[in-house]
Amino acid sequence: MERTVKLRVKVDYKTYSALKEVEKEYREVLEEAINYGLSNKTTSFTRIKAGVYKTEREKHKDLPSHYIYTACEDASERLDSFEKLKRRGRSYTEKPSVRRVTIHLDDHLWKFNLDRISISTKRSRILISPTFPKIFWRYYNKGWRIASEARFKLLKGNVVEFYVIFKRDEPKPYEPKGFISVDLNENSVSVLVDGKPMLLETNTKRITLGYEYRRKAITTGKSTKDREVRRKLKRLRERNKKVDIRRKLAKLIVKEAFESRSVIVLEDLPRRTPEHMIKDVKDSQLRLRIYRAAFSSMKNAIIEKAREFGVPVVLVNPSHTSTVCPVHGTKIVYQLDGGDAPRVGVCEKGKEKWHRDVVALYNLARRAGDVSPVPLGSKESHDPPKRWLRAKSLHSIMNDHKMIEMKV
Numbered sequence: 001m002e003r004t005v006k007l008r009v010k011v012d013y014k015t016y017s018a019l020k021e022v023e024k025e026y027r028e029v030l031e032e033a034i035n036y037g038l039s040n041k042t043t044s045f046t047r048i049k050a051g052v053y054k055t056e057r058e059k060h061k062d063l064p065s066h067y068i069y070t071a072c073e074d075a076s077e078r079l080d081s082f083e084k085l086k087r088r089g090r091s092y093t094e095k096p097s098v099r100r101v102t103i104h105l106d107d108h109l110w111k112f113n114l115d116r117i118s119i120s121t122k123r124s125r126i127l128i129s130p131t132f133p134k135i136f137w138r139y140y141n142k143g144w145r146i147a148s149e150a151r152f153k154l155l156k157g158n159v160v161e162f163y164v165i166f167k168r169d170e171p172k173p174y175e176p177k178g179f180i181s182v183d184l185n186e187n188s189v190s191v192l193v194d195g196k197p198m199l200l201e202t203n204t205k206r207i208t209l210g211y212e213y214r215r216k217a218i219t220t221g222k223s224t225k226d227r228e229v230r231r232k233l234k235r236l237r238e239r240n241k242k243v244d245i246r247r248k249l250a251k252l253i254v255k256e257a258f259e260s261r262s263v264i265v266l267e268d269l270p271r272r273t274p275e276h277m278i279k280d281v282k283d284s285q286l287r288l289r290i291y292r293a294a295f296s297s298m299k300n301a302i303i304e305k306a307r308e309f310g311v312p313v314v315l316v317n318p319s320h321t322s323t324v325c326p327v328h329g330t331k332i333v334y335q336l337d338g339g340d341a342p343r344v345g346v347c348e349k350g351k352e353k354w355h356r357d358v359v360a361l362y363n364l365a366r367r368a369g370d371v372s373p374v375p376l377g378s379k380e381s382h383d384p385p386k387r388w389l390r391a392k393s394l395h396s397i398m399n400d401h402k403m404i405e406m407k408v
């Protein structure tokens, strides 16, 4: 990747004249080089340089020799783009015309320093002291390096326009080495990291209902136009609280995935629609709000964060992910009445026990293409870590809370 930053510097007459001399001779070399390329039907830098170097060196004895190199490079680039235009029928001249000249510099011809930039001219080096625009500092401070090549152009009124080129390596392609599946629920999010399921409480439903209750208490019998009521409602900050949880969670998951080079696996659509999922909430609008906060918004937060880090996200079909045994492919039967452990089911074939959230995680990962072995059964679900919101990473949660992982 490459970015060019333009610096404009007003210089004194002496400096400007020295650069003007360079420009004049550079232009002459450039024209010769272009002519050579045209008559020899080549755009190759090496061939052009081999063809013109000796005579140009003789003609321009005081000009630093590297200007001949860069002029040949310039010629080669110009001939190349002229060829392309011609092929597309977009050239209106017989040969590329040299109107404006931007002098190309290589590492011998200029030196960069934050105080000043020096440029070789016919007799000595001249110095220019630019003031750097904000955009310059952005690249300079954010991991871009200054390329060894640069360019300058002379404008009227003793102004030098100097082009600093910043370079950065293309980010390495992301080669996934594993899967992190994420299962979203109304009050929690479970994550499968390193084959270990973990439950993180988000309490989305509880928070939404709690706020709803408080909102009712504030507004009952009062107009929402009332200033006092409006002030109180504003202080609730329900949204802030949920956004905060979402951000934190998305960051934990994406960071973990990024560091372990994993793919994040999410349900394409939740297994159940809001009507079925939050059955105990009568108010349909409220149900939708919980649904959005716990699923859509949470999902979007993860996808957005993943995009920022370049972590791939795979969306998989979630149907039956909690009712099919990831080992045997047979049905897992949950007791209808709930019983002591309503979220624990039994595999029809192997009779092993499975915790609903854990099964979903394994199945999601498998649907995304994970082939790592699945342990046989998971029945216990311990209390989730209480203070996960403060954790720095999912791994630190796992280490600090060994006992509260959902045991497999």
Ligand SMILES: [Zn+2]
Pocket (backbone or CB within 6 Å): 325, 326, 327, 328, 329, 330, 347, 348, 349, 350, 351, 352
């Ligand atoms: Zn089974």
